[in-house]
Amino acid sequence: MQITSPDRAQLRKIIRQQRRALTAHAQHLHAQKLAENLCRHPAFRNAKRIAFYLPEDGEIDTAYLIERAWRYKKEVYLPVLPPFGHSLFFAPYTAGSTLQANRFGIAEPLCQPHHWLRARQLNLILLPLVAFDNHGNRLGMGGGFYDRSLAFTRHRKQWHSPHLIGLAHELQKVEQLSCESWDVPLNMIATEKNIYRF
Ligand SMILES: Nc1ncnc2c1ncn2[C@@H]1O[C@H](COP(=O)(O)OP(=O)(O)OP(=O)(O)O)[C@@H](O)[C@H]1O
Ligand SMILES: [Mg+2]
Numbered sequence: 001m002q003i004t005s006p007d008r009a010q011l012r013k014i015i016r017q018q019r020r021a022l023t024a025h026a027q028h029l030h031a032q033k034l035a036e037n038l039c040r041h042p043a044f045r046n047a048k049r050i051a052f053y054l055p056e057d058g059e060i061d062t063a064y065l066i067e068r069a070w071r072y073k074k075e076v077y078l079p080v081l082p083p084f085g086h087s088l089f090f091a092p093y094t095a096g097s098t099l100q101a102n103r104f105g106i107a108e109p110l111c112q113p114h115h116w117l118r119a120r121q122l123n124l125i126l127l128p129l130v131a132f133d134n135h136g137n138r139l140g141m142g143g144g145f146y147d148r149s150l151a152f153t154r155h156r157k158q159w160h161s162p163h164l165i166g167l168a169h170e171l172q173k174v175e176q177l178s179c180e181s182w183d184v185p186l187n188m189i190a191t192e193k194n195i196y197r198f
Helices: 005-020 024-038 063-071 145-149 151-155
Strands: 049-051 075-080 089-092 099-101 107-109 124-127 163-167 188-190 195-197
Touching (some): 089 107
Parallel strands (some): 124 163
Antiparallel strands (some): 075 089, 099 107, 188 195
């Protein structure tokens, strides 16, 4: 089924409902399976600076992966939204970090802006998403924040860091998403069942 542009909002609504309807048990199981598969993958093992996200709205939980990353002495980052502007920065996140809500109510590490990194300084970014397809296209929540922050990756002839991996429940997969000129495609998508490479 081809999903056309006007349907993006409708598709977001349907999949977000399905994602929220997952039981706590299913959520736990999916997150654990995804973490077991992904933390063995070279894309994760070889990355030193990794951006995660904290789950909202039924997004797959990153807690197991973050634990692994801390154990392997990797640098863990979470996205932060500056009070003005539409691009993401990434703040260091440790077990001792204090979190505070941003203007969308999403928790972010409380830290001085001079500690923030830009996307291009990371080796790997794990992105949340609402839907994905067989070609690595990603539908997000509709803010365009990741797309804006990763727009620079579209102008490169050869692939460099950061590696982009979407994390999702298998139920978020659709046959084909219509994509817009600004949508940044992903290198991989990990679910509880598969690791898709594009
Ligand atoms: N590189 C960019 N420069 C300027 N505006 C952009 C850019 N990328 C996306 N946008 C704007 O962001 C809006 C939302 O984009 P889109 O619907 O693709 O969001 P999304 O991918 O679901 O969100 P997110 O990236 O936050 O997960 C679009 O209307 C688009 O105009
Ligand atoms: Mg987009």
